Amino acid sequence: MFKMNKLFLIVVGLVLLTIFSTSCKPKQRSRTTGWEYNNPKNGGFEVAQSDEQITGPGLVLIEGGTFTMGSTSETPFYEWDNSPRKVTVSSFYIDQTEVSNIAYLEYIFWLNRVYGQSYPLVVQNALPDTLVWRDRLAYNEPLVQTYFRHPSYQNYPVVGVSWVQANDFASWRSDRVNEGLLIDAGILDFDPDQVDENNFNTDAYLAGQYEGLVKEGKKDLDPNGTGVRNVRFEDGLLLPNYRLPTEAEWEYAALGLV
Template sequence: MNVKIIFKTCLVVAFSAVLASCSNKDDYKDNSRATGWSLDGREGGLKYQTDYKGQETGPGLVFIEGGTFTMGKVQDDVMHDWNNTPTQQHVQSFYMDETEVTNRMYLQYLDWLKYTFPPTEEKYKNIYTGALPDTLVWRNRLGYNETMTNNYLRHPAYQNYPVVGVNWIQATEFSKWRTERVNELILEQKGYTARGARFEADASSTFNTETYINAPTLVYGGNDDITRGGKASDRREKENTPRTKDGSGEAKNLYVQRKDGVLLPEYRLPTEAEWEYAALGLSSIREYNKYRGRKKYPWDGQYTRNGSRKTRGDQLANFKQGDGDYGGIAGWSDDGADITAEIKSYQPNDFGLYDMAGNVAEWVADVYRPIIDDEYNDFNYYRGNVYTKNAINPDGTVKVVTADSVVFDTLSNGSVVARALPGEIVKENVTTEDTYLRTQFTESDNRDFRDGDKQSSRYFREDKNDPMYNSPQHSVTAVKDSTGAVSLDRQYDTNNNRTTLIDNEVRVYKGGSWRDRAYWLDPAQRRYFPQDMATDYIGFRNAMSRVGSKSQKGKTAR
């Protein structure tokens, strides 16, 4: 009898201790550890997100858990470029598109631009035309490719094929557009904005994530019925209105803010380090805290054909197998594609990513340089930072691009593109006042940092205006005649002293394509191309940064 009483008493004590420990552990979620104040926002107090469940995976993305890896090729180098010397790098966790951006995805972007900024109006014409892929990239002076020229982008037979003819700038602008449309839908689905508002937007009433966060009353053309038109907005207004005796309380924090964790980070092009890490998918050769060797391709093994029993001999990607051989002999040995292939035609890698070799090569965010400067940085390596800040009006509000204040840039190939769309916040470079006494950066443009300037590990020239990379400088200027008509004056650089094509406007592209030999399927291979030019073999996919924990599920068993 005494034994039973003692046993029950021990259970009660243990259970109470567990409850107490859980209570102590969770106390900080609802109350401030600094002041002890409640963080639920009632009675006029401050409100914070205390039950955040973690970042949601955006449409089309898969999670890539970060880690360390050897960036750069360590096997074949028949080109003797020496531009991918192996370096040890660490990449934070991020998300990446499961597949390449398809024609149908890009057409949705074009149709939205056409609907929102009608190209029939002269002031909007270049917004739409500047986003159009160059379908003439398929043409060959000694080849008949008019079928692809006329059909590849828009015909439904190619709707799930990767988009091509898109330059780096266009890919970046698509990424921005995708961010806005995803976050716009999230706000609507969660009841913060009016349902269906995204279908009613025009040139003067668009949605932009950064504008919504910094100046929410300016999105949708300042239409308060939209920005506060959902059930969640009504609830938020009640929760954020201080309870005063005379009822004169003024509602605060009515709009979703960054601290609420509702909006997703931006869609963007992956960095070169992220792309290479994701393409390798090294999890299959990990053993405890080391890798067993190195993968030559995104899949295991040293060959491009499948070695499994059921599909033995099948090609694992589409690529050029030899002179005049873009797919193999028709039938069993064929890789199933002569140009690009429909997405998901081949098996994914260990991260669940499709076509990280073959199909199309892909733009990444980085400015190209022959070396990776791991001596300066080995964490989230990226060359291409140009730091900006929000432009501020004299009254202290942020400056937003309007339908009548769009600024257009003329690219070196003559294309005209919008610098920012209506509804976006105007950006300007950071100044010396912003960087005063900072140790980590001193300038706005850091694309050529440690590459021929005073802070480089090696000196090249004393005059900083005399660049290390002496590339051609073609110029295109808009000229108005007496009638007001605008024409482009193209001036080719004919200087015979030019020594390279590398400058701050060339970007890295990764992965082999349908036009490439197997040599280029190695994820560590790297090449470059002018950012304002396009080809029939370069496409892209998007990435998104992971905020919060490194892992989605915590550590797994060994």
């Protein structure tokens, strides 16, 4: 009986200590003005907790560094059009694998669902050029019809995509990833009825030009606000835009200097 009482007292003591330490936690204040952050009484200037950026789906972090970029040995044709030079690359995220057919098919499916009725050319202009498989010295005709759409090739790299199409895909991916983050955070709800211009766009959302199906929204500390607001980039929830890697980033990642 004594042991049980002792254990009970220890547990209660730990709980009280936790509550006391939590209640006595110092509040964040500005080092410039001394004003308290996240306080509606003084205007509600919000400062999010300093967390590391989350890793987007399918990405891997490449730690930056310095390497020798370019050709470091003579070629059989003695071409020196890529002279070696030292290049410093900042840390960045890159896909673990090439963009696959199934990923690009998901992109085409979304375009067709949103723009297919009113703007069919948007879908057509995004389709990859499957004729790249045709060659005078090879019989690749089956790949022209099957490579992009057949399930057997769904995890193979997509081919026949131009630079413009690749950038459009990166913009679309940025919006879909950020929309998914807002849905997972309970800010927005799924909206399968997005059509034409009425679809989630990160820039439009941040500018207040797109609202979507608000589920809970973000608590607004502005005393003159409505109590709910859109997520801002300063909240640390949204990710930066996807883009194509630079030549230096691509070569650095390919060398595996991480």
